[in-house]
Amino acid sequence: MNKILARTQLSDDVYMMRLNAPYIARERLPGQFVILQLDNEFGERIPLTIADADPVEGSITIIFQAVGKTTHNLADKQVGESVQSVLGPLGQPTHIEKFGTVVCVGGGIGVAPLHPIVKGMKAAGNRIIVIVGARTKGLVILEEQMRALADEFIICTDDGSLGRKALVTEPLKEVCGRIPKPDMVVAIGPPIMMKFCAEATRPFGVHTMVSLNTIMIDGTGMCGGCRVTVGGQTKFVCVDGPEFDGHQVDFDNMMQRLKAYRKHEDHAHEQCHLNAELSAKEKVNS
Amino acid sequence: MSHSSPETLAALARQELEGLVKRTTPLTPKERIAITAQEMPTQDPAIRRRNVQEVALGYTPEQARLESMRCLQCRNAPCVQGCPVRIDIPGFLKAAADGDFQGACSIIKKNSLLPAVCGRVCPQETQCQEHCTVGKSLKSVDKAVSIGRVERFVADLERESGSAVAPTIKPATGKKVAVIGTGPASITVAADVRRAGHQVVMFEAFHKPGGVLVYGIPEFRLPKAIVQKEIDALTGMGVELKTNFVIGRTRKLKALIEEDGFDAVFIGTGAGLPKFMNIEGENLVGVFSANEYLTRANLMKAYDFGRADTPISRSGRVAVLGGGNVAMDAARTAVRLGASEVHIIYRRTEVEMPARIEELAHAKEEGVIFHLLENAKRLIGDKDGCVTALECLRYELGEPDASGRRRPVEVKGSEFIHEIDAVIVAIGNDSNPLIPRTTEGLQTTKWGNIIVDETGKTSIDRVYAGGDIVLGAATVILAMGEGRRAAASINERLK
Numbered sequence: 171m172n173k174i175l176a177r178t179q180l181s182d183d184v185y186m187m188r189l190n191a192p193y194i195a196r197e198r199l200p201g202q203f204v205i206l207q208l209d210n211e212f213g214e215r216i217p218l219t220i221a222d223a224d225p226v227e228g229s230i231t232i233i234f235q236a237v238g239k240t241t242h243n244l245a246d247k248q249v250g251e252s253v254q255s256v257l258g259p260l261g262q263p264t265h266i267e268k269f270g271t272v273v274c275v276g277g278g279i280g281v282a283p284l285h286p287i288v289k290g291m292k293a294a295g296n297r298i299i300v301i302v303g304a305r306t307k308g309l310v311i312l313e314e315q316m317r318a319l320a321d322e323f324i325i326c327t328d329d330g331s332l333g334r335k336a337l338v339t340e341p342l343k344e345v346c347g348r349i350p351k352p353d354m355v356v357a358i359g360p361p362i363m364m365k366f367c368a369e370a371t372r373p374f375g376v377h378t379m380v381s382l383n384t385i386m387i388d389g390t391g392m393c394g395g396c397r398v399t400v401g402g403q404t405k406f407v408c409v410d411g412p413e414f415d416g417h418q419v420d421f422d423n424m425m426q427r428l429k430a431y432r433k434h435e436d437h438a439h440e441q442c443h444l445n446a447e448l449s450a451k452e453k454v455n456s
Numbered sequence: 457m458s459h460s461s462p463e464t465l466a467a468l469a470r471q472e473l474e475g476l477v478k479r480t481t482p483l484t485p486k487e488r489i490a491i492t493a494q495e496m497p498t499q500d501p502a503i504r505r506r507n508v509q510e511v512a513l514g515y516t517p518e519q520a521r522l523e524s525m526r527c528l529q530c531r532n533a534p535c536v537q538g539c540p541v542r543i544d545i546p547g548f549l550k551a552a553a554d555g556d557f558q559g560a561c562s563i564i565k566k567n568s569l570l571p572a573v574c575g576r577v578c579p580q581e582t583q584c585q586e587h588c589t590v591g592k593s594l595k596s597v598d599k600a601v602s603i604g605r606v607e608r609f610v611a612d613l614e615r616e617s618g619s620a621v622a623p624t625i626k627p628a629t630g631k632k633v634a635v636i637g638t639g640p641a642s643i644t645v646a647a648d649v650r651r652a653g654h655q656v657v658m659f660e661a662f663h664k665p666g667g668v669l670v671y672g673i674p675e676f677r678l679p680k681a682i683v684q685k686e687i688d689a690l691t692g693m694g695v696e697l698k699t700n701f702v703i704g705r706t707r708k709l710k711a712l713i714e715e716d717g718f719d720a721v722f723i724g725t726g727a728g729l730p731k732f733m734n735i736e737g738e739n740l741v742g743v744f745s746a747n748e749y750l751t752r753a754n755l756m757k758a759y760d761f762g763r764a765d766t767p768i769s770r771s772g773r774v775a776v777l778g779g780g781n782v783a784m785d786a787a788r789t790a791v792r793l794g795a796s797e798v799h800i801i802y803r804r805t806e807v808e809m810p811a812r813i814e815e816l817a818h819a820k821e822e823g824v825i826f827h828l829l830e831n832a833k834r835l836i837g838d839k840d841g842c843v844t845a846l847e848c849l850r851y852e853l854g855e856p857d858a859s860g861r862r863r864p865v866e867v868k869g870s871e872f873i874h875e876i877d878a879v880i881v882a883i884g885n886d887s888n889p890l891i892p893r894t895t896e897g898l899q900t901t902k903w904g905n906i907i908v909d910e911t912g913k914t915s916i917d918r919v920y921a922g923g924d925i926v927l928g929a930a931t932v933i934l935a936m937g938e939g940r941r942a943a944a945s946i947n948e949r950l951k
């Protein structure tokens with residue numbers, strides 16, 4: 171049982187929670203995630219990135235978007251209530267070192283998992299360019315926190331309600347075109363965004379790391395449900411990832427696999443609309 | 457195969473037993489062999505296809521006694537040599553034949569901690585029953601004394617009557633042992649080490665304990681309540697259980713010894729790494745490992761469509777690749793989830809199938825269709841990336857290979873298509889690499905199995921291992937036997 175210590179609503183459907191999880195808080199590194207479950211008998215196990223951790227208090231922070239049944243039920247939980255199971259920290263931590271200039275691109279809820287990486291990259295002495303994108307102003311999260319860490323901060327929305335009216339790929343291309351070009355790109359967001367970010371950086375030859383959010387069950391390498399094709403080889407996102415070289419990932423296959431249970435899920439999925447819009451726009455732009 | 461109702465079987469047994477108990481002279485071996493081999497009462501195949509309740513219903517007391525009377529009490533007891541944990545089989549069968557079921561159970565428990573489980577899932581036809589004299593003289597292993605079924609009967613009776621006596625625990629030693637995993641190997645170690653007076657903490661990655669017994673083997677073959685009872689017995693003995701705790705991630709193995717004060721560690725993490733065939737199309741939507749399919753169905757209760765949140769594919773035509781117990785379990789689970797057709801694709805013949813004979817027979821009764829001497833070559837998908845067909849090749853049997861089984865050889869140019877909409881890959885499991893990868897100095901074979909010496913000790917001092925992580929995917933009883941051995945070494949080490 172993991173007690174909820176704090177709960178804040180960040181935007182229309184995005185929530186931040188601090189959970190009691192002393193072991194996980196002690197071991198966790200940026201880039202790692204947990205699998206949580208609200209009910210051990212019938213509940214689903216869902217992966218969420220550890221957005222932050224406080225080893226002294228023994229707590230972890232998660233930031234999640236209410237998209238389906240489990241995330242909605244989680245959002246309804248109040249301080250003092252508990253989450254029945256939290257397992258972690260899972261996955262390979264982000265490879266953090268001094269690369270030079272690192273461009274960190276976050277789309278929608280992807281800003282949440284990006285935040286600890288930006289923090290780590292900054293602490294390692296990198297110059298940080300942050301590009302944040304969302305469909306509309308109300309969906310932007312962690313703007314202040316990201317702005318505070320960035321040496322250069324670019325924000326854009328699909329509808330122009332905040333910052334530039336553009337998709338994140340636009341400023342990303344510009345930044346990659348600079349001389350000298352950046353040393354590394356980290357892009358986290360909806361799969362379609364990561365796919366086009368990888369396409370955007372490919373011609374510039376800038377190494378681009380993405381964090382994949384496949385469907386998972388155990389998170390320990392036991393089921394193979396999270397498998398993706400990377401560089402022609404099958405990888406398990408939960409143990410080999412979640413971060414991979416974006417230029418090697420077969421995003422189309424991954425997106426198809428994410429839809430595997432679409433017809434089983436009762437709730438409409440916000441992200442799908444975003445994905446559809448992004449891909450439609452991207453087609454126009456490219 | 458015709459299905460006799462449980463009532464019929466019970467009535468016949470009652471009659472036959474009445475005749476036998478009236479006798480005043482002991483039965484001759486000939487007469488014993490002439491006793492009807494007791495069939496296991498089962499749910500009607502047409503009904504059980506639509507539920508997840510246990511298929512085999514268990515003997516009646518009369519059936520258990522009759523079956524036990526078939527035992528000739530061989531002096532050399534070849535059956536005992538076939539049992540990996542050397543249960544005194546003639547001993548417990550004699551007690552059961554006399555109607556002393558509690559006594560029979562006590563004899564079994566001297567060697568096996570999980571008789572209700574092993575009685576159900578041991579591959580008896582290749583272990584204890586393979587060597588049975590009765591089977592030999594009737595020229596069929598099917599006609600051997602059904603040792604496992606009697607074992608199950610006496611264990612169930614003890615559990616249901618609540619007459620099991622709690623094991624005595626030696627005075628506290630102040631020593632602490634960590635047990636990683638909660639499968640049969642770990643359950644055995646926890647019990648044996650706790651009995652010696654040591655404190656025991658079990659760590660399980662999943663939210664529920666039991667290992668493959670709960671996430672892999674389906675409810676209809678092994679009710680989860682039975683496994684839970686064994687776990688309850690452990691916690692009742694004072695064993696502490698930490699679920700949602702993955703060693704290597706939540707805590708490193710070495711930290712358990714160096715920082716957390718554990719005096720010894722047992723690794724029983726099983727063989728949970730699904731093998732794939734590495735053929736084209738394997739990552740299409742609708743292609744699952746048996747582990748994923750079975751975990752969704754069993755552990756996450758996806759069969760309970762109204763209540764479970766975890767979705768599962770409810771496909772029409774399902775193909776299962778493989779011929780072992782895992783393949784049978786996946787196929788029979790698919791039947792229960794409402795598939796219109798379930799096909800097993802296996803590249804050898806039925807003789808070579810590693811699945812237990814009983815599981816094979818049950819699968820057939822439930823309408824699973826077998827395709828032998830065929831193997832998948834590639835999977836074909838539609839524009840949305842969903843699997844729609846399986847391209848197969850025909851095979852023929854060639855020369856025997858290293859395992860003594862005749863090697864299947866593909867027939868060139870024999871490609872053909874099965875139209876299907878889900879594929880379950882059930883060709884086996886490798887060892888989970890998580891602990892070896894995160895534990896410096898822990899030696900493994902090139903297949904990833906942890907190397908242990910004859911006492912169950914690994915390359916690291918105070919660290920022991922056993923079960924599937926050492927043997928590769930094996931059996932429950934072997935895992936238990938390994939647990940016994942490691943526990944004995946740990947208890948010796950902590951003296």
Ligand SMILES: Cc1cc2nc3c(=O)[nH]c(=O)nc-3n(C[C@H](O)[C@H](O)[C@H](O)COP(=O)(O)OP(=O)(O)OC[C@H]3O[C@@H](n4cnc5c(N)ncnc54)[C@H](O)[C@@H]3O)c2cc1C
Binds near residue numbers: 236438
């Ligand atoms: C390593 C990893 C880290 C993640 N970190 C975060 C995070 O920090 N914050 C966050 O909000 N989400 C994160 N996700 C996604 C999150 O796991 C899903 O949103 C969640 O599982 C949805 O569960 P649900 O029961 O509410 O929705 P469901 O009812 O299961 O699904 C609703 C809709 O969401 C889609 N969906 C299901 N699973 C995923 C998934 N894994 N990714 C994307 N869409 C999915 C389905 O297609 C469906 O249409 C992460 C995923 C992974 C694999």
Ligand SMILES: Cc1cc2nc3c(=O)[nH]c(=O)nc-3n(C[C@H](O)[C@H](O)[C@H](O)COP(=O)(O)OP(=O)(O)OC[C@H]3O[C@@H](n4cnc5c(N)ncnc54)[C@H](O)[C@@H]3O)c2cc1C
Binds near residue numbers: 660
């Ligand atoms: C579908 C299926 C059907 C089978 N049918 C039969 C049968 O009919 N008869 C038979 O005899 N055998 C059968 N087997 C094989 C048998 O189940 C195994 O041999 C046996 O369970 C192995 O026991 P174990 O204790 O080694 O590990 P497991 O039962 O595999 O348990 C290992 C446990 O360790 C946990 N774990 C793993 N890594 C970690 C970690 N790092 N930290 C914490 N916990 C961890 C796992 O979650 C798991 O719960 C079957 C197997 C499968 C998959």
Ligand code: SF4
Binds near residue numbers: 540545574583603
């Ligand atoms: S434990 Fe298994 S092999 Fe041993 S007697 Fe029982 S059923 Fe037979």
Ligand code: SF4
Binds near residue numbers: 527535546
């Ligand atoms: S071999 Fe068969 S008949 Fe002989 S003791 Fe064992 S079970 Fe009885």
Ligand code: FES
Binds near residue numbers: 390
């Ligand atoms: S989630 Fe099961 S293997 Fe990755």
